[in-house]
Amino acid sequence: MSDPKVVLVTGTSRGIGRELARLLAAKGCRVFAGQRSGTGPAGTETLVLDVSDAASVAAAAARVREAAGHLDVLVNNAGILLDEGVPMLEVDEADFRRTLEANTLGPWRVAKAFVPLMGRGGRIVNVSSSGGQLASMGGWVAPSYNTSKTALNAITLQLAAALKGRGIAVNSMCPGWVATDMGGASAPKTPAQGSDTALWLALEAPTSLTGKFLQDRREIPW
Numbered sequence: 594m595s596d597p598k599v600v601l602v603t604g605t606s607r608g609i610g611r612e613l614a615r616l617l618a619a620k621g622c623r624v625f626a627g628q629r630s631g632t633g634p635a636g637t638e639t640l641v642l643d644v645s646d647a648a649s650v651a652a653a654a655a656r657v658r659e660a661a662g663h664l665d666v667l668v669n670n671a672g673i674l675l676d677e678g679v680p681m682l683e684v685d686e687a688d689f690r691r692t693l694e695a696n697t698l699g700p701w702r703v704a705k706a707f708v709p710l711m712g713r714g715g716r717i718v719n720v721s722s723s724g725g726q727l728a729s730m731g732g733w734v735a736p737s738y739n740t741s742k743t744a745l746n747a748i749t750l751q752l753a754a755a756l757k758g759r760g761i762a763v764n765s766m767c768p769g770w771v772a773t774d775m776g777g778a779s780a781p782k783t784p785a786q787g788s789d790t791a792l793w794l795a796l797e798a799p800t801s802l803t804g805k806f807l808q809d810r811r812e813i814p815w
């Protein structure tokens with residue numbers, strides 16, 4: 594029997610990240626549940642991690658190195674939505690900065706700290722949003738969030754190019770509209786349904802699949 598895959602999911606205190614961490618653990622992975630506070634879901638190892646804080650990210654990487662020695666899969670799930678419905682010219686600058694810190698620089702910072710623990714066959718899954726698609730920009734308005742996810746998608750492509758030679762696949766995915774604190778109660782998808790594509794990219798998708806944006810396991814436009 595092969596060793597369990599070592600996986601890090603960020604933002605596991607609630608919502609999609611929590612469900613995804615639980616599902617990965619149920620599939621036999623060794624899951625580090627990265628969260629700012631509280632305890633990870635049953636079957637996971639809680640890892641204190643604030644993706645907006647460089648010192649916290651560095652400490653988390655050191656802890657995983659010490660505990661597991663390597664990482665197979667990184668899921669950058671943590672994210673914030675502060676400006677739904679706010680017109681572009683009325684966005685608060687501090688909110689814009691906070692959003693970019695968490696949703697854009699956060700995944701880049703975490704990848705930078707954890708890629709040294711990853712080898713061939715490694716996978717990075719960036720939980721993005723169709724709200725970041727340039728193809729439909731301006732439809733659903735949350736200006737700093739939309740912009741942060743477009744930039745996250747650019748980071749996905751940059752990382753995919755940078756890591757192709759090292760055999761590490763990097764993709765963005767959109768979970769769809771999911772009933773969480775962020776998505777609200779009327780969203781049609783459950784957190785388990787919203788986790789499906791990330792779970793597939795984390796464990797099952799061909800590792801030749803890299804530099805793509807997916808929803809429901811299918812490629813979607815940037």
Ligand SMILES: NC(=O)c1ccc[n+]([C@@H]2O[C@H](COP(=O)([O-])OP(=O)(O)OC[C@H]3O[C@@H](n4cnc5c(N)ncnc54)[C@H](OP(=O)(O)O)[C@@H]3O)[C@@H](O)[C@H]2O)c1
Nearest residue numbers: 604606607608609643644671672722770771773774775776
């Ligand atoms: N729900 C949807 O319909 C939907 C649609 C498209 C994309 N998404 C994306 O899916 C991901 C998860 O969303 P969700 O619906 O599960 O949201 P959620 O219920 O609001 O949960 C967000 C999670 O991210 C964590 N987080 C926020 N900032 C963080 C930071 N600086 N460091 C570490 N963790 C942090 C939160 O932790 P705390 O408890 O500490 O705040 C929480 O665990 C996000 O990237 C979101 O943009 C969601």
